[in-house]
Amino acid sequence: MEYRSYRDTDCRPSLLGLGCMRLPTLEPGGTAIDYARAGALVDEAVRGGITYFDVAYPYHGGGAEKFIGAALEKYPRESFYLATKMPLWKLETQEDMEQVFNEQLANCRVDYFDFYLCHAVDAERFEKIRRIGAFEFLARKKAEGKIRRLGFSFHDKPAVLRAICAAYPWDFAQLQLNYLDWTVQRAREQYEILQEYGLPCIVMEPVRGGALASLCPEAEAVLKAKAPGRSIASWAIRFAASLPGVLVVLSGMSSEEQLADNLAAMSPFQPLTKSEQNALTRAVRIDKRAQRIPCTGCRYCMPCPFGVDIPGLFKAYNRCAAAKSTGRFLKESGDIPAAARPAACRACGKCARVCPQHIGIPEEMAKLRALEEKLREK
Ligand code: SF4
Ligand code: SF4
Structure with missing residues (x-):
């Protein structure tokens, strides 16, 4: 496992992070976490060298923070990095923010967060950050030592990202970054804006909610011919991790097999070579013809009031x-x-x-x- 330094400090999280949005559940498609399987997954991740865990207030119907708090409690606090996020859509006042932030600390059984993010910021939520004074509130929490590094996760156009970066002295940002979105959703422009502002990048959805774990047969053939022993998903993880300025690549893992595959891609981590990048470009060109729906399976749209899955x-x-x-x-x-x-x-x-x-x-x-x-x- 590779450990990259956060801004040349001794904060060195693992390059591969465990995203806690798609943990094993008791029912297929349900939100209730299977504590036994998910706990074993966390333990195996720790054994594999993972030290960065990413959670959020709404994941698993609000149960993910409590789960990760229980799963990590047996490990020394300084041995892992914990990230969670402020649910801006729920909050209007300083009192709301105080109450939810304290609830999150209690859920996670910690007295500080290593990384704390304003969740899923777009133009509308950026406006809300300004309106309710969210940055100022969180900056106070940072001054109190309850947040070590303050950032935001982002879902909007590059111009909005630039405005957010310019507005406040953030410590990092989290982007959806994968080889398909590199051009389709202008992820490259977003990545370059973070580079310009000197902000370390946490990558989310490197495998696009699992969509890049399999491509159309012709595209897969190109990648398999280039690297017969490697899984298709490993190309997505290595693409994101090969970019300078990327601190952590998150993968929302649901099974022991996914964890083993992701760990194999990172141990040791080898950046994509020029000829591998060319093969990937060829495979993407072929796969785009399949015209898939760009859903990552995040479930923010659920529940549908009319029951649609x-x-x-x-x-x-x-x-x-x-x-x-x-x-x-x-x-x-x-x-x-x-x-x-x-x-x-x-x-x-x-x-x-x-x-x-x-x-x-x-x-x-x-x-x-x-x-x-x-x-x-x-
Ligand atoms: S359709 Fe639903 S699950 Fe898919 S990306 Fe959009 S919000 Fe997420
Ligand atoms: S009824 Fe259709 S449009 Fe409305 S939330 Fe459900 S899937 Fe979406």
């Missing part, structure tokens, strides 16, 4: 699109009940307003509904 449907569709077999959509999504299928969507738009990927969810549901009807007619 939005991430489940998109995941099933993307599996078909990657394999170039959308005719298998009914089979691939067979475990999703009728009441949660695209026909249940009333196009209310609630989901699309909160989707950080800016997916036109009602429109995609209409397309999936049409696809289902066509397949059922056959």
Whole structure:
């Protein structure tokens, strides 16, 4: 495992971080964490050299902070770095911020956070940070020693990122950065803005919610020919970790297999060579033709008031699109009940307003509904 220094200090988190958004759950698709399996995953991560753990107030229906607090309690506090995030959407006043921040410390069973972020900042939330004085509140917490480094996670356009970086003396930022979004969602421009402001970058969604763990068969063939022993997901992890200025690459791991694969990609970490980068560029060009829906499975859009299983449907569709077999959509999504299928969507738009990927969810549901009807007619 590689450990990179935060701004040339003795703060040296592991290059691979454990994201706690998709921990093993008791029910498939549910939010209740399977403490036994998820606890074993954390222990295995620690044994593998991971020292950075990323959580947030709403993950797992609000249960992830309590879980990670319990899982890490047996380790010396200075042996790991803990990051969590302020749920700006819930807060209006200084009292709200004080109450939630103290709740988070109690949830996580710590008396300080190593990294603390304003969560999922876009133009609207940036305005809210200004309006409710969130930065000033958090800067006070930093002065009190309850926050060691203060940053924000980001989901918007490069111009908004520039304005946020210019507005306050942040310590770091967290970006969605992967080889697909590098050009599609202008992740490259965002990364370059952080470089310009000298802000260390924590990478989220390097595997795009699992979407880059498998590509279309022709694209996978290009990568397998180049590096036969490496998994497809490992290319995504190594792409992000190869960028200078990246401090930690987070991976939201759900299983022992994913953890083992990610650790293998990092132990030892070898940056992508020029010829590997060329192979990746070729594979991306081929895979883009599959036209998958850019859903990361974050579940911010859930629950749908009409019961639609939005991430489940998109995941099933993307599996078909990657394999170039959308005719298998009914089979691939067979475990999703009728009441949660695209026909249940009333196009209310609630989901699309909160989707950080800016997916036109009602429109995609209409397309999936049409696809289902066509397949059922056959
Ligand atoms: S637009 Fe459709 S999928 Fe989205 S919240 Fe409304 S009913 Fe649910
Ligand atoms: S549709 Fe958007 S909000 Fe919903 S799970 Fe996918 S990326 Fe997340």
